[in-house]
Each structure stands twice: as C-alpha cells, then as structure tokens.
Amino acid sequence: MRGSVMLVKLTQRRRFRSAMMIAALGAAALTGGAASAAGTNLPGDEIYPPWQNGANNDAVHRGVEFTIPKIDVLADFHGDLTDPKLVLFVGGNYFFAMAWLVKEFEVEHPEYKGRIYWETIPPGLLAEQIRQGGKVTSGNMTWTIKPDVFLAGLAGVNRVLKEGLVVAPVVPYVTNNLTIMVPKGNPGHITSLADLAKPELRIAMPNPKFEGIGRQIQKSLKKAGGEALNTAVYETKVASGATTMTHVHHRQTPLFLLEGRVQGGVTWQSEAKFQESIGHPISHVDIPAKDNTTAIYAGAIVKGAAHPEAGKAWLDFIRSPKGLEIFERYGFKPYKKS
Numbered sequence: 001m002r003g004s005v006m007l008v009k010l011t012q013r014r015r016f017r018s019a020m021m022i023a024a025l026g027a028a029a030l031t032g033g034a035a036s037a038a039g040t041n042l043p044g045d046e047i048y049p050p051w052q053n054g055a056n057n058d059a060v061h062r063g064v065e066f067t068i069p070k071i072d073v074l075a076d077f078h079g080d081l082t083d084p085k086l087v088l089f090v091g092g093n094y095f096f097a098m099a100w101l102v103k104e105f106e107v108e109h110p111e112y113k114g115r116i117y118w119e120t121i122p123p124g125l126l127a128e129q130i131r132q133g134g135k136v137t138s139g140n141m142t143w144t145i146k147p148d149v150f151l152a153g154l155a156g157v158n159r160v161l162k163e164g165l166v167v168a169p170v171v172p173y174v175t176n177n178l179t180i181m182v183p184k185g186n187p188g189h190i191t192s193l194a195d196l197a198k199p200e201l202r203i204a205m206p207n208p209k210f211e212g213i214g215r216q217i218q219k220s221l222k223k224a225g226g227e228a229l230n231t232a233v234y235e236t237k238v239a240s241g242a243t244t245m246t247h248v249h250h251r252q253t254p255l256f257l258l259e260g261r262v263q264g265g266v267t268w269q270s271e272a273k274f275q276e277s278i279g280h281p282i283s284h285v286d287i288p289a290k291d292n293t294t295a296i297y298a299g300a301i302v303k304g305a306a307h308p309e310a311g312k313a314w315l316d317f318i319r320s321p322k323g324l325e326i327f328e329r330y331g332f333k334p335y336k337k338s
Contacts, residue, residue, distance in 0.1 A: 047258040049075035055099040060114035079117035086310040088118035089147040092250045095120035096274040123152030148311035151299040166300035174332040179269040184281035188263030193224040197232035204256045204265035206249040216293040224291040270330040
C-alpha cells in the first residue's frame with residue numbers, strides 16, 4: 001500500500017514537471033518564439049518563396065504575421081479572403097508583376113483598395129478549380145473562392161470558353177517568349193536548346209501535363225533539334241533522373257537553380273528578368289527567334305462572376321498604357337493582332 005502511494009506521488013511530480021516544461025515552451029512561443037515564426041528569416045532564407053517581402057498582398061490589415069520560409073508559406077495565394085470585391089485567377093507566369101498591377105489599379109479604382117484576392121498557380125489547375133466550384137486545398141487548409149476573371153494563355157482561355165466556364169469576349173493583352181534560366185556565371189556552359197540534351201547536364205523542365213509552358217517548350221525543342229531533342233530532354237533524361245519535372249515552374253525552377261540542384265531550365269523570359277531584378281544570382285541564355293515560341297496572354301470574365309463590372313475594369317486596365325508599362329518592365333510586349 002505504501003509503495004503504491006509513493007508511486008502515485010512520483011507520477012504526480014513527473015506530471016507537474018512535464019506541465020511546467022510545456023508551459024515554459026508555450027511562453028517562449030508567445031514571446032521570442034513568436035517573433036521568429038512571424039517572419040524573422042534565417043541566413044539564406046531569402047532565396048525561398050514568398051519573394052517580394054509581402055508586396056504581393058493588398059490587404060490593409062494583416063493581423064498576425066506568420067510566414068516561415070520552407071515551412072509555412074502560401075506563396076501563390078494573395079490578398080484577403082474576407083468579402084473581396086474582385087477575384088482574379090492568374091496563370092503564375094507573372095505573379096511578380098501582380099503586386100504593381102494591383103497597386104496601380106487601386107490608385108485608379110480606390111473603391112477596390114484592400115479588396116482584391118488573386119491566385120497565381122498554373123492555369124490548368126486554376127481551370128480545374130473553377131470546375132470544382134472554386135474549392136482548393138493547400139497543405140491542411142481548404143477554402144472556396146469563385147473568380148471573376150480567368151487569365152492564362154490564349155489557347156487555354158479559348159478551351160475554357162468552349163467548356164462554358166468563361167464568357168466572350170476573350171481579351172488578349174500581352175505576349176512573352178521563352179528563355180533558358182541558368183545560375184549566374186552559367187556553370188553548365190549552356191549556349192542553346194541543343195545543350196539541354198547533354199546527359200551530364202541537370203535541368204528542370206515544366207511538366208506538359210500540368211503546365212501549358214511545357215507544350216510551348218516542346219515546340220521549341222522540335223524547332224531546334226527535331227523530335228530527337230524533345231525525346232532526349234523529356235523522355236531519356238527524365239528516365240535517367242537528369243531532367244527534373246516541375247509542377248509550378250515559376251517557383252521551382254529558380255529555386256532549384258539557387259539550391260544547386262540543377263544547372264538550367266527553360267522558363268518565360270519575364271521570369272528570368274524578375275529573378276535578376278531582385279538580386280538573385282540567376283541569369284539567362286536567349287533563345288533565337290527561329291527556335292523560340294511566343295505566347296499570347298488573354299483573359300475573360302468567368303461565367304456567373306459575382307463582380308463582372310470589376311472584372312471588366314481589370315481587363316481594361318491591363319491593356320491600358322499604365323498596365324502595359326508594368327508588363328514591359330519584365331520583357332512582355334503589348335499584343336498586336338497580326
């Protein structure tokens with residue numbers, strides 16, 4: 001009996017010590033620990049998304065800041081979900097330009113200040129989100145948001161128009177070309193698309209199943225080296241592990257380059273210009289016009305949009321002189337009907 005009492009007292013003391021340790025850890029989390037979790041980056045963290053230091057978010061009141069590079073980040077979801085007055089689904093190829101486009105749009109239309117929400121995941125996934133009624137899951141979070149405008153490549157917008165997901169007119173606004181993104185100094189000595197077939201060269205390439213740019217790249221590979229070059233890059237080297245396929249190239253390719261995982265990857269030239277503009281040790285190799293592929297970007301109002309007038313105002317703005325000037329900073333060119 002006495003032994004049982006001693007065992008109970010010992011167990012109670014252990015539970016008390018454990019509770020005190022938990023309380024101490026909790027207190028640390030609410031003081032110094034919270035400051036770290038709130039966005040104090042460790043050395044080297046600056047290469048990890050989200051980039052632009054919060055500029056790609058127009059929310060006026062942001063509450064608790066909780067962004068931990070590599071750990072807790074929603075890099076391609078922007079703004080405040082609470083009662084937005086304009087919702088944009090934007091193909092991720094110009095996520096970096098959206099900060100300045102939204103800022104200038106809100107100068108011209110102050111009624112939307114802090115009331116714009118936008119997503120910049122690949123356009124194929126955005127189209128699927130529309131089919132799913134606007135529902136999306138990232139990590140442990142699921143939410144529903146229905147867009148007013150869908151913006152992607154012209155062919156992609158025309159496909160969803162045929163499905164009845166958006167309504168006419170389809171509005172083209174800018175064009176973009178491909179480039180080969182490389183680390184600064186080009187350690188892989190890449191000079192052309194043909195070099196991407198070298199077995200020893202590690203490269204990152206967008207998966208055509210998920211990203212429209214992948215199909216554009218395959219066209220350029222065939223222009224530069226026929227089916228043999230396309231097969232080498234997208235089949236032989238995938239099988240060997242020398243080609244890493246991406247799902248979100250506008251985030252993964254530059255990050256893989258910065259981490260030293262790969263020595264090159266084909267992206268849009270605008271994406272390379274952005275990485276260079278923010279000081280990342282990244283450069284690019286131009287692809288000659290005869291081998292390059294030009295994308296036309298377009299947008300349309302989503303069927304059943306809650307804010308169609310706001311959507312029309314956005315489509316007008318991105319074709320305006322001020323909107324086009326922002327695009328041109330990153331190498332986009334105004335669309336001109338041929």
